[in-house]
Amino acid sequence: MKRLQVIILFVIALSVIVLPAQAQLMKKAEELLKTVQKEIGTDSLNGASSDTLSIEERHREDSIRLQEMALQLQEMKLNEILLRSQLEANQMWDSLKLAEQLSRIDSLRAVTKGVPVIVEGDTLFTLYAERGGYSAFDRAEMITDVLGKIGKDRSASGDTIHLLENPDCIDIMYGNKVIVSITEQDALWQGVTREELAVSYVPILSAKIDSLKEGYNILEIAKRAALFIAVILVQYMLFKLTNYLFRKLRRRIIRFKRERLKPVIIRDYELLNTNLLGRMLIFLSNILRYIVLLVQLAFTVPILFAIFPKTEKLALKIFLYIIDPIKMVLRSIVDYIPNLFIIIVIWYCIKYIIKGLRYITNEISNEKLKIAGFYPDWAQPTFNIVRFLLYAFMIAMIYPYLPGSNSGVFQGISVFVGLIVSLGSSTVIGNIIAGLVITYMRPFKIGDKIKLNDTTGNVIEKTPFVTRLRTPKNEVVTIPNSFIMSSHTVNYSASARQFGLIIHTTVTIGYDAPWRLVHQLLINAARITPGVLEHPKPFVLETELQDYYPCYQINAYIKDADRLAQITSDLHQNIQDVFNEAGVEIMSPHYFAKRDGSASTIPEDYLRSE
Numbered sequence: 001m002k003r004l005q006v007i008i009l010f011v012i013a014l015s016v017i018v019l020p021a022q023a024q025l026m027k028k029a030e031e032l033l034k035t036v037q038k039e040i041g042t043d044s045l046n047g048a049s050s051d052t053l054s055i056e057e058r059h060r061e062d063s064i065r066l067q068e069m070a071l072q073l074q075e076m077k078l079n080e081i082l083l084r085s086q087l088e089a090n091q092m093w094d095s096l097k098l099a100e101q102l103s104r105i106d107s108l109r110a111v112t113k114g115v116p117v118i119v120e121g122d123t124l125f126t127l128y129a130e131r132g133g134y135s136a137f138d139r140a141e142m143i144t145d146v147l148g149k150i151g152k153d154r155s156a157s158g159d160t161i162h163l164l165e166n167p168d169c170i171d172i173m174y175g176n177k178v179i180v181s182i183t184e185q186d187a188l189w190q191g192v193t194r195e196e197l198a199v200s201y202v203p204i205l206s207a208k209i210d211s212l213k214e215g216y217n218i219l220e221i222a223k224r225a226a227l228f229i230a231v232i233l234v235q236y237m238l239f240k241l242t243n244y245l246f247r248k249l250r251r252r253i254i255r256f257k258r259e260r261l262k263p264v265i266i267r268d269y270e271l272l273n274t275n276l277l278g279r280m281l282i283f284l285s286n287i288l289r290y291i292v293l294l295v296q297l298a299f300t301v302p303i304l305f306a307i308f309p310k311t312e313k314l315a316l317k318i319f320l321y322i323i324d325p326i327k328m329v330l331r332s333i334v335d336y337i338p339n340l341f342i343i344i345v346i347w348y349c350i351k352y353i354i355k356g357l358r359y360i361t362n363e364i365s366n367e368k369l370k371i372a373g374f375y376p377d378w379a380q381p382t383f384n385i386v387r388f389l390l391y392a393f394m395i396a397m398i399y400p401y402l403p404g405s406n407s408g409v410f411q412g413i414s415v416f417v418g419l420i421v422s423l424g425s426s427t428v429i430g431n432i433i434a435g436l437v438i439t440y441m442r443p444f445k446i447g448d449k450i451k452l453n454d455t456t457g458n459v460i461e462k463t464p465f466v467t468r469l470r471t472p473k474n475e476v477v478t479i480p481n482s483f484i485m486s487s488h489t490v491n492y493s494a495s496a497r498q499f500g501l502i503i504h505t506t507v508t509i510g511y512d513a514p515w516r517l518v519h520q521l522l523i524n525a526a527r528i529t530p531g532v533l534e535h536p537k538p539f540v541l542e543t544e545l546q547d548y549y550p551c552y553q554i555n556a557y558i559k560d561a562d563r564l565a566q567i568t569s570d571l572h573q574n575i576q577d578v579f580n581e582a583g584v585e586i587m588s589p590h591y592f593a594k595r596d597g598s599a600s601t602i603p604e605d606y607l608r609s610e
Contacts, residue, residue: 114189115140119147120212124204129185131169143180147205150174151212161206163198170198172205179205224307231307235300239293246289253281298322332403339401350394354387381439434481435464443489449561451490452479458562472565492561500533500557503568507575508549513584515542518552521582525574526556531567533557 114126115136124143127136134142161179164171169181180201187194257278264272272280302319305311363369364379439462444450448459450469455477457469467484469477495501509518519540526538536557544551554575558567579586 117143119144119208122208124208125201127186128189129183131181131183131185139180146177146179147208147212150177150179150209161202161209163202170194172198172201174205174209221308228304228307231300231304235296238296242289242292242296246285249285250282253278253285257281336403339403343398343401346394346397350390354390357383357386375442377442377445378440381436385436431465431481434485435462438462438467438481438484443484444491444494448491448493449564450492452484453487455479492564496559496561500536500559501561501564502555503532503558503564503571504553504555505568505571505575506543506551506553507579507586508546508551509579509584509586510549515550515552517582517584521578521584522552522554522575525578526554526571528578529556529567529571529574531558531560531563532571533559 114128116123116126117140118124127139130136131139161172161174164173166181169183171181172179182194182198182201184194187197190197192200257274261274261277263270263274263277302322305314305318360369361379361383364371364374365376367376444459446459446462449457450459452469455469455471457471457475457477459467460470460476461468464481466478466480469479471477492501507522522540523538526532527534532538533556538554538556541553541555542550543553554571556571558564560567576586
């Protein structure tokens, strides 16, 4: 029997050593041990009766018990295998579930912004996960409210922060108040365990609670009130000092205007006199004074609000309202520097291209550079067109780099301007196109004497829109280029320069005067007229033979078309003198006389000279 007890104890010990952590195997082993102990007790009580049994019967009973114990041992081994496999499966499932949660959190981390827990402008930590139907935002607000109540609660001044572990979370407590509950999800988002995360939050919360309690202390409030009054007094003194200094500056400006200030003169034109300059300087000083006062307020008001914890958030907002625009402007200027560099490069490239074209234009205009089929008077208009196109190209290149070019307001203004130009530019564009066509048709140039329909005069100005003429009566007539394109133009100066302009006038002489004599008299009158060329020679054409007289047309060449009216007038005077001197009567338009002794039509002065 002792041998059997030893074997049973050995099996139990082996089971305990192999599976120390398996509660079910331990339970089975304990039940088996109790059974053996009962059997041993039964054997000891029935020792007298068992002694009467034979040795063979005892061996048979022992073998049966050994077989039973072997079967139980086998069953325990099978249970051990099943428990091991179940434990491994549970561990694998937990690890897979944990890995899946980590993967999902990592994927959400890039797109999910945590909710910061902000108390009086200080960010304590950040929450990502929800708990118990409360979102991260709700949890952050609850934590803020709890900390605010703790800071105001003077009865809880002796409490400290401690941790309370629960099956699903760890509560960070202050006295009997739960500040925050740390869940497994919170730990996964932070990449640590619950215990580590809770321990890391304790000093942060302790320091914040201490600062809150200090802020709500009566002595601290009195200090803050005194500081508030001191800041107001300092700001008042700064206002007084600023106004005093700028009053002195105003007096200095007035004295400087009387004694030293000189007017701004550009090419004998007084652009700005001393009075206007003095007013401008005073105006600028007032603007500077207002700016200084606003800067002082910009710093003073946030300081005043930052003194008390209740208004500290408002102070931060006000300060950000002031600083953010300045930061935005400075950041925009810094970010715009590359675009500004590109704009400067484009502008300089176009500028030097235009300079090169201007040099070539001057060379062509001075006829130093000759291009076949390209007239010198085309150089300047062509340069103006190319310059305009280059500037338009430059604007198109610069436009994407202008600040605000992608904004809706900028684009709306561009569309509005384009619409206005398109609606009102039909006539304007027509005149511009006509001006270009006139330039390259070369019907006239500046200074030419031309005739447009019933208007005769010298060209004094050519623009892309209109052409201006000065008539012999010094009248300036403005004619749209589109009208010139639709009308015929007579250019007197172009013909006079190249071939000589033929002036002509018609006289009628009676049939009683020999035509050869009339021809000679007309030619003589033309030759003695100032401005008439000797070569080619003047000539006479008989244009008509009327009922009472033939028509003689004298033609003479001149070079100066600008004196056309004066030369024609001198020719008429000379014709009268020559014919009167020759005793030939001019019967124009009609003259009836009876040869019965009536007086001659020749002036008496000419008759007396005969």
